[in-house]
Amino acid sequence: MxxxxxxxxxxxxxxxxxxxxxxxxxxxxxxxxxxxxxxxxxxxxxxxxxxxxxxxxxxxxxxxxxxxxxxxxxxxxxxxxxxxxxxxxxxxxxxxxxxxxxxxxxxxxxxxxxxxxxxxxxxxxxxxxxxxxxxxxxxxxxxxxxxxxxxxxxxxxxxxxxxxxxxxxxxxxxxxxxxxxNSNGRPKRTLSEQEVPINEPKEMVTPMLRKSLTKQGYKVVGSHSGVKICRWTKSALRGRGSCYKFCFYGIQSHRCLETTPSLACSNKCVFCWRHHTNPVGKEFVWKVDPPEMIFSECLSNHYKMINEMKGIPGIRADRFQEAFNVRHCALSLVGEPILYPHINEFIKLLHDRHISSFMVCNAQHPSRLRALDKVTQLYVSVDASTKESLKKIDRPLFKDFWERFLECLDILSQKGQRTVYRLTLVKDYNTEEIANYVELVRRGKPDFIEVKGVTYCGYGGASKLTMANVPYHNEVISFVKHLNENLGDTYEIATEHSHSCSILIANTKFKINNKWYTWIDYDKFFELLEKGEHFTSLDYIAPTPSWALFGSPEAGFNPEDQRFYRKSKKNNNSVKNGGC
Ligand code: SF4
Known part of the structure; x- marks a missing residue:
């Protein structure tokens, strides 16, 4: 019972x-x-x-x-x-x-x-x-x-x-x-007679996990990395709309590689896409694969998956061809990419090929964040604004998770990079405590604050989330307005992608002569990087198109694309179309 x-x-x-x-x-x-x-x-x-x-x-x-x-x-x-x-x-x-x-x-x-x-x-x-x-x-x-x-x-x-x-x-x-x-704290509890040699690091992905990930559409690369085609990449290939990062920053979703070099994470967030089956660890204690192998295998698996889409009705030929020349990498699939010991080498491989890097981290590894080289855009997930709610929502492994979190925000403020706070709103978990969010923004001084409604993907296992925890777009708007009012003059609501229930608050330094510049000049970014001189987030900006602006009639949907509604979903305001 x-x-x-x-x-x-x-x-x-x-x-x-x-x-x-x-x-x-x-x-x-x-x-x-x-x-x-x-x-x-x-x-x-x-x-x-x-x-x-x-x-x-x-x-x-x-x-x-x-x-x-x-x-x-x-x-x-x-x-x-x-x-x-x-x-x-x-x-x-x-x-x-x-x-x-x-x-x-x-x-x-x-x-x-x-x-x-x-x-x-x-x-x-x-x-x-x-x-x-x-x-x-x-x-x-x-x-x-x-x-x-x-x-x-x-x-x-x-x-x-x-x-x-x-x-x-x-x-x-x-x-x-x-x-x-004697196994250096590595998991080793078995009643069986066969023992794993003590000093040999284990592979992160067990055969059982590999099977389960493959079933979920992931391609497992080596022993700890993964790649998957994003639903927005598919949508963009069919001309049915791109993700919010296109709307906010001008990435081309059909040329985006979504991957992670570490499927393991040090949190167990209640809204994790991976249904709580992903490996967890405070440090990277597994066998380490070389970055060159991960990069080339991720790319070839990505292209294989793109190729498999050629027979799907509605694929646009021009975008299909372009998709074989990846321009962006979203390091945010699942897991915690910053845990991977060779993350800087991996990012360099991307930049050498002029692939932009969007790196998301969970703010639990301050020393690794400090050591991270420049990326095109650096995110920290700010999943809650108080110690208690962060513990409840992220379920961190570290006992000193709050101190680590705050230290990461401090590091972010000094990083001199283009930085973003990502807030994922989960009703009844983290939509209150505005004053505390304001404090955190003052601390980390991010260039941008992305606010998204949580994506419901049929949670199970240890998560108790239901559709009732998914905020409606108007609820996200009202949270954002409330937050923005409390942030003072330094920030303003800039853009909106209602399709994925996402809104961007930007530092007003990106509003020049009353015009927003939240998009990225990618060529300029690589040019500056190759020069090797100091540069800031303002040095590679591009103008935001009018359809992306908050309050525009298009609400962030590119008019060149064709909005597609599923019959039963047209009037359903709840979010199922998030993005990484
Ligand atoms: S949602 Fe993320 S992975 Fe998908 S296309 Fe956009 S940036 Fe790439």
Missing amino acids: DIVEYETEDFLSESAICIFLISTYNVEGPLDWFYKWLEDTRYDFRVDKQALSKMKFAIFGLGDSAYGDQFCIQPRNIDKWLGQLGAKRLYPLGEGDKNSDQEKNFEAWKKSLVDMLFDPSYALNNVSSNLNYDSYSESDSDSDNNNNSDTEMVDVEDIGALAPKLQAARKSKEKEEFVYK
Whole structure:
């Protein structure tokens, strides 16, 4: 049964064998009520220390080793508190790491537990109450963050028929812990006999993940990179409209390569496109592929996918031909590109071929951001304006995520590049607290602030987002107006792409003689870069066309293209057409 349906008060008289499967959350989760109740009960001096003596239990915890010492923290504490309240542990706590073979570990644990339950000697001992559970005590002195299973058992020989199995399980766990501790923190939790050599970095993308990504339309390149054709690239090829970056900055969507050199990220944002199956890590701990290979493989896979579109009705021949000469690279597919150790070399490969670089980062890696070379446009995702809401929405791995975030904003303000804050609005998560957003803008001094409604893509897994969290375009406009009013004279609303529910607030230095210059002169950018002299974001600007301006009748839709409405979607104001 679901633990949320269980009456906690019944727990104190529970005499059944209870098997718990418990996942780990570092944010609010369905377990909270039970977890808090159990903790309170454990430390309530009025509650008998043998209050759960009738209960027998076993726990299997699910977690993610990337969270370090918080790995399986909730299952570990529940296991400890149940024991401390007198419940009888039938089998040692099992743990499954999502970065290792979680399912296999669970199967192994389950089999051992079931074997033990059906072992006649166990049944005999249990019926006659010969199991001397009371002869071992549950340690009270360990901190909540420690798995104290090793110290919980004393006089283990007294546990009668269970002793050999418990000893074997303990030995196996000790061995496993030893390997884990000596693997430099890399995920390594397995009950299998075969062990991965300790000092060899693993590949980031497991065969299972590769299969799942391929099914979702990604081409996995090497062992940690990916490429996918953006829906706006397809739309532009058919003359049905380009993405908001065309409207705001003049990129040609049909000549855009959307890729990432790191499918892993250090956050688990609730709105992540990848349905929470992507690898996570605080640092790049996997095998590293060379940038030249990633670049050429990404490009050739991209061209293969473009080529596959030639038979689709409505493809414009001129754009199809141009598409084989990529001019822009959006480093924002999924994952965190800045994690890739050779990101600067990768960007240089792009620039050497006059491919512009739009780089998005999650503001969690200040030292890497500081070391990042010039890109055409540098983004940080500002997903919330307070520590609490950022934790709730980004679900970061770092404990000091807020300090890292603020440091990144400070670095951005000194970067001397063309910079952008990206705000993705999620109703009920981050659409309030305007004053805090204003503070963050003053801190990072971005050239531009992009505000977009979140794109709904059928969230599942750990995310609780529904269509109700997707703001309507008029709600995005009202947020932007409110924010803009509070930003003072330095910023103004410049452009709008209503098709993807996106609005651009720009620093007024880009409004020259009452005309906006939010577009980019790409040739000029490469010319300046090749000269090797200092230049600023104002040195490669181009005028914004009238149809892109905020409040224009076209609302950001290029009149040369043909707007296409799906029959059932014409009056649906909600966003499904985001962009990277
Ligand atoms: S939405 Fe992003 S990936 Fe797609 S065409 Fe535009 S810039 Fe490229």
